[in-house]
Amino acid sequence: MVPSSFPVTRPSRTVDPEASLVLVGIRGCGKRSMGFVAATALKRRFITEEHYFKEVTGISRHEYLQQYGSHEFQHRDIEVLKLMLENHRTRCVIECGLGSLTRPVQEFLRQYSATNPVVYLLRDIERIQSLLGFEDQAVKRLCEGDPLHRTCSNFEFYNIEERSSVVNQTDEDAPDRRSVDYSFKLKAAKEDFTRFVCLVTGTEVDDSAYDSPFVLLETPPEQRSFTHAIFVRSSDLIEGAVNLPELESGGDAIELRVDRWGPGMASTVSKQVSVLRRNARLPIIFSIDSTASGLGRDRSPAEVREVYFEVAEHGLRLAVEYLAIDLLQDPDHLQWVVGNRGMTKIIGHHTYEPEERVAWDDDQCVSLYLEAEKLGCQIVRILRVATEREDNAALAKFTNKIHLGRTSQVFNSILTSVTHPAIDRANDTGRNPEITSRDAVQALFQSYVLDPLQFYILGASVAYSLSPAMYNAAFKHCGMAHRYSIPASATLSALDRFGRDPHFGGTSVVQPWRVQVSQKLASKSRHAEAIGAVNTIMPLRARPDGTMFPLHEQATRRNQAGPILGWYGENTDWVGIVTCVNRNLSPRNTISPLKTTALVIGAGGMGRAAVYAMLRLGCRNIFIFNRTRSRADTVAHHFNSWAGSQVVHVLQSPDEPWPADANPPCVIASCVPADPAGTEPPANFEMPPQWLGSTTGGVVLEFAYKPLETPLLKQMRRLRTETGRPWVLVDGLDNVSEQAIAQFELLTGRKAPRRLMTREARRCFSDASGGGSGTDQMPTVHNYTQPQTLNIHVR
Template sequence: MLDWKSHLRGPVDAKSPAATLDPLRNIAPPAMHASEPTAPRIFDPNVSLVLVGIRGCGKRSLGFVAATALRRRFITEDHYFKEATGVTRHEYLKRHGSQEFQRRDIEVLKMMLDNHRTGCVIECGLGSLTRPVQDHLRRYAQTNPVVHLVRDIDCIQQLLGLDDQSVRLLREGDPLHRTCSNFEFYNVEDRTRIVSDDGSPDPRSAAYSFKLQEVKEDLTRFVRFITGVDVNHSSYDSPFVLLETPPELRSFTHAIFVRSSDLIDDNVNLPELESGGDAIELCVDRWGPDMATVISKQVSILRRNAQAPVILSIDTSSTGINTTNTSVSQYFDILEHGLRLAVEYLVVDLEQSPSRIPQVIRGRGKTKIIGQRLFEPSSPVRWTDEECIVAYQEAETIGCQLVRFLRVATSRDDNATVFEFTNRVRSMPGSHPPLIAYNIGRLGRTSQVFNSILTSVTHPAIIRPKENERDAQITSRDAVQALFQSYVLDPLQFCIMGTNVAYSLSPAMHNAAIQHCGMSHKYSIPDSPSLAILDRLRKNPNFGGSSVVQPWRVELYHKLAAKSRHAEAIGAINTIMPLRGASDGTIYSLQEQASRRNQAGPVLGWYGENTDWVGIMTCITRHLSPRNAISTKTTGLVIGAGGMARSAIYAMLRLGCRKIFIYNRTQSRAEEVARHFNSWASFQVDSADVVRVLNSTQDDWPDDANPPSLLASCVPADPDRDEPPANFEMPLQWLGSPTGGVVLELAYKPLDTPLLKQMRRIRSNTGRPWVLSDGLENVIEQGIAQFELMTGRKAPRRLMTLEVLRNYEGDNGRFDEKTIQARLDGVCS
């Protein structure tokens, strides 16, 4: 693989300006305390984002990633210095000496910031450790996001080969960046993977490796969140999709409760956290020197493993944290640090210095504030008291986005009275913040089950040597099982429709996930492959939804009462769900349908969705290298013209590719697909020429387009109508991309298709970094999206992947355990 990072960075040696200067000469002021004004975190949409940090923290690499994610120009200090002075920084230092170089370096850095206040991602060098630049950055942070990048100092020492004295200076200087930035991102190392003998990245290889893949995804989500740019990048625009609907607007959501001490003491099996909660709550229960960096790292680690929103809370009763008059500022320092980390939710104790809470709310940025009150057993306030209503209204008045009231249960009767309180709040006229209210402790478990929003739950992956009565007592699985056992939720029947589905991997994948989540549903293959099954399903009040495969993706599209805008754009579906309604025949709104997903009732119509494009988009995003980041010059190529080809084209369009070619053996079908998308694009992306047809595999690649770097073969393994089988090989004249790209093979019977074999040969012969994704990867990704769509529960990704790999049977039989593990590491990490 090409090392694009070293190409940008250049060599680091002892004679470079960065190694020669002592950036601590002009020491900056001490760190900001919560008593000072909170940094602003809401900005105009297009303002530039600035990255600061010590050497080796990843500013250059991650700056490139951030610029790609935000589709902005990337400006580095080295490049700008040469642009401004006509010589490199090293040459300037040799000519003018250290003192003049430092003066000019500071001057140029300020110019770089001032001249690029919008539309850029800017990397600042070591000048950010000097007093003049920090003063400038502090003012800059009033209007722009300034992100402090942090990285493990031992990793930096190993990366740069620094001596202990240099490391000491960096260690002392890095905290100064907190004084001049308003955000912080901890650059967690990607998990180690074995590199194959030829150094090639290949998800089908046991030695699959892709540099910066995980941190690329982490930082992309982070910068989109803090800038507000395309926060919901998938843009499903559907209440059925978990990414589109916040947990507080869904039914019976859970937050996995993890203490910071659990992570410090290594009591958490982190990879297992990817399922079992709709959010993850990190409770800070230790504080002291260096804990800010520890919490930064913990937030990044939890985000990577749980792939869920983070709630940050503080346990003031724990060691090292209290709220006496002398240390109340410490509590607000922790809150401020949580805002710097851009956690999705921050819990604020409404009884802690109420006069200072509005300051926290003003600086929250995109973070949602959960105003909390915890009623101790000694508290005279009961759920039925008017004081509870007044406290809720006060939390709303000061600007909390959610309100959480907890009470240590002293009797089971408390579980009945908390329901009275929640019903009173829900009956209040008008719109109000979502309420989280339940009892904690063993006696409060009933109220925990029936609380609908972000109940704190524990997880089998968390092993605590000593049980805390106030910690979460039930798991998400416990709660969901109890909801089915109490008939709040109903067992539903799911299936797959289409021809040749006997070998489908969907039942194994979905049933394993259903059981893992504690639901009572069942997913099966119908006895009859006929479309007449729709009439039977419509009469079944316990029908929950169905996967749809060839040849009915397009045919069923025309039988829908409602569909997502994505299914409409594609003109094909792969998922149908029942639309239910009231006894008078009125169909519920889609938002209501989504909240009733796990409840039976009369079927009044069908809703159609497509997750094939989601799987394709996920695979492209995962494997696309920064050098092939999608731009106005990017070209895509799709082989085939069926429902899957339509999904591939749509996925490429959603990712920003505006020049896509389609080839199909029957040209008229390709032309039909091209007309469909060009008509759609004329209204959506202001262009009527996004998809063009290639007439023959003998033709040269068009002169007016770059060779494709996004390739998707959508030729089915089991052909329908006049489609050829999956034996397509790519014409060599279409493979001219000098930087390679991503090749998606969507057929998986056989798994190792002629196209994949061809691309491995070409990669070996040319050295071009083509990354290959076989059909199983897309089966898994679209199935994960489909499971979440139909059930409303967060999918156990690793388990569903494991079930597909264990049940897949190819020409050479089933995978052995070593191959399964290697593919798990490649797909799930």
């Protein structure tokens, strides 16, 4: 049933995963760029109105206008646009041009959005004016028709600008990623829009594809233990009270509470969601404060209800991961929202105010949960202010009644609302959370719910490792009482000693044991299996009866001590490589299975991870060179057998010419260790000039960082200066921090403080070279009177 106040023509978001995705918006909003991104992410054909018009009529739109005049052109343009949409209803990404501003096309798009995702793209008008060079009057006319796109679309995406890019930077600074804020133009937008279209269509994001219960991206927050949602009000963002880059850690999701609404706020909120996604890289919980003065306090109950569901509908348009709806709102409206949620998960929410005098043992609480379950909510969130100690016991009794949940805000297991040090609110409404994720995690350790664990690094030459500095800084930042250190005994047999310590949390594994250690594992991820090398070992713990917990339960028991029965092996080296390539490979060199060539130098554990990373990125033409050819042959045979085709080829000598039947490499990974073990050469490799024929440059990943400026990087700087080709150079510190960030999340189940770990790696490296030092003190935990929280995952 559709509520009477909701127009029947209101578009649906329940679409076939194969349905073509359509982009609409005014000129300059980025339809062409985002169309290419979407087509690449979804592996679909990209169709533009300009190209299709010429395909149908035989001439360009401009030529048609000149030959037949504006009236006939407009008629024909609308006709062709409808034909384009009708003939390509599946497996395409379609860009609509100016025709989307006409009434006939908009009406057609309204009907089209009943079966297909139609995405309205917005952008800052100042940026559009700058791009198009329009005068103010022309921009005003452009803006007048733009809001009509919202009426004929069912999704919305705000295309925000990059925080930084190589544009307007000097060649000396641009191609080297020395700053944690560095990105290529369109790189961040590409990541944002890729995730957006995958959410809209229900397609899996292909940058991790881990299939492991230990990986954060693979396990939604509601299925992990003690997750937190950073609480941000829309008014906080409007007033500039949030230090956005700092939101990257300190929570597992962001809850955006909309507390202002009115003319123009729809676009403002759309931008806020994009800004939060860009900076935090976390799922968004979209909620509504109907009691706020900026949203509903001065309106009649009927008006409040209409505004409430107008805002809720807008949240669904933005394809947020979660939408929180008040369970006491109009039932017909609630049913409509749940039925048109698309891929968004619904949190059935209600807050009992103290004056309502509703206790946990009242039948009303159980009825509310059952109504939410019947409605089809994926999560139920009930909040109530505790007034006496007995309330905690009553909450425990209530949760036992429905067989789910944990007591109090600190001990609530699913998406507890928390604040963040980056949020500086001038006024406290009394309804904002006061503890941070770090406060809550630290309290869990102090209450012995979580246990301090010991982590190590195993390898032949780890005295200079940056991992202890990165990990220990991250532990402090997250409020965790763990410790990461270098073991006294630098041998693989130390693993047996670790297995006798119930407080052992896991270990990093580096050269030369990445391959050898696989023999000691009880289980490993499919990626570690495919690579044939492991860089992360995690303990598999025992139940009280001596049997082993199943793997999915092992993931929920991270940060808890216990007897160890075996080892689980993972590999994050390939994840770091994928991240570095994606962030630094220019749009001109976007990986194509047929055209792109990759080159890997070295055939050890890191070389294996590099080959696998190239395969995961879509490259199907990979060359490997190693001083000992037999080792390169072994690696090539391993991956060709795994892939079922000849994708990895061995180069025999640095003196041979580049193979004539292959494009020169635009992705180069040097995996030669800085401190050689056995017969491995040191990191003094330089590329044979005849192998550097890529006219569009590419990206060079150097894994050695001792010294940081290796012979290969020096050579490539000279080549870039001499030829002007845009080679991007990624040094060893970049790679080591990226794999450590992924590894931290595997071992702890917490979102890594990416910027902090990257800065700490460079600070520690600088200190070792004679630089300064820094500290990161953990604040004390304060006691607050907080509402009791019960978040329940409806299974």
